[in-house]
Amino acid sequence: MSSTPVSPEAFRDATRLLAGHVAVVATLGRGGAPHAITATSWTWVSLDPPLVLVCLHEDARVSEAVEDSGTFALSALGADPASTATARWLATGGRPSLGQLDRVPHRPGPVTGDPLVDGALLALECTVAARHPGGDHVIVVGEVVGMSAHDPAGGAALRPLLYSGREYHTLAPVRA
Ligand SMILES: Cc1cc2nc3c(=O)[nH]c(=O)nc-3n(C[C@H](O)[C@H](O)[C@H](O)COP(=O)(O)O)c2cc1C
Numbered sequence: 001m002s003s004t005p006v007s008p009e010a011f012r013d014a015t016r017l018l019a020g021h022v023a024v025v026a027t028l029g030r031g032g033a034p035h036a037i038t039a040t041s042w043t044w045v046s047l048d049p050p051l052v053l054v055c056l057h058e059d060a061r062v063s064e065a066v067e068d069s070g071t072f073a074l075s076a077l078g079a080d081p082a083s084t085a086t087a088r089w090l091a092t093g094g095r096p097s098l099g100q101l102d103r104v105p106h107r108p109g110p111v112t113g114d115p116l117v118d119g120a121l122l123a124l125e126c127t128v129a130a131r132h133p134g135g136d137h138v139i140v141v142g143e144v145v146g147m148s149a150h151d152p153a154g155g156a157a158l159r160p161l162l163y164s165g166r167e168y169h170t171l172a173p174v175r176a
Pocket residue numbers: 022036037038039040041042055056057059060061062090091092093094095163
């Protein structure tokens with residue numbers, strides 16, 4: 001069977017208009033400093049046990065930190081200006097390793113101590129259950145060991161922050 005070669009650039013461009021829910025994946029490094037990145041390559045996998053997966057680039061600094069710590073936090077962001085600024089910052093290549101969350105309101109997760117972003121729609125604490133090779137990414141499966149869902153009384157955004165067409169968006173209803 002013949003196959004059409006698909007270049008990385010063509011594949012990236014072809015997926016450009018799809019939407020991903022923007023999250024922050026974070027863990028504590030060896031010295032206790034947080035490592036964090038913006039990620040959309042994640043999803044929930046299983047309810048029993050509760051599992052999520054996230055695909056981390058093999059060169060992302062957080063990938064090595066998660067391998068070391070064995071835990072990570074995933075904060076699924078809401079659509080508000082502060083969360084959008086956080087997402088932009090944590091996707092910025094070359095930012096300093098230290099102080100990555102200095103400008104990001106966050107708190108330690110009660111189970112793992114990993115940083116949870118304040119105001120997230122859903123904040124999960126995970127222990128690494130499995131790691132699978134995935135080309136230039138590693139697929140990290142996490143068992144959810146702690147969870148805090150959005151508190152509407154907190155007054156933060158109720159809609160997800162999405163990334164599509166190289167910009168940040170949120171949902172709008174579509175009526176037939
Ligand atoms: C919207 C968006 C989604 C991203 N999703 C992922 C992802 O799922 N996995 C990943 O490894 N990198 C993803 N990235 C890229 C990382 O956020 C970026 O490379 C990060 O700055 C790497 O951190 P580092 O410099 O500490 O290694 C995404 C970037 C953007 C803008």
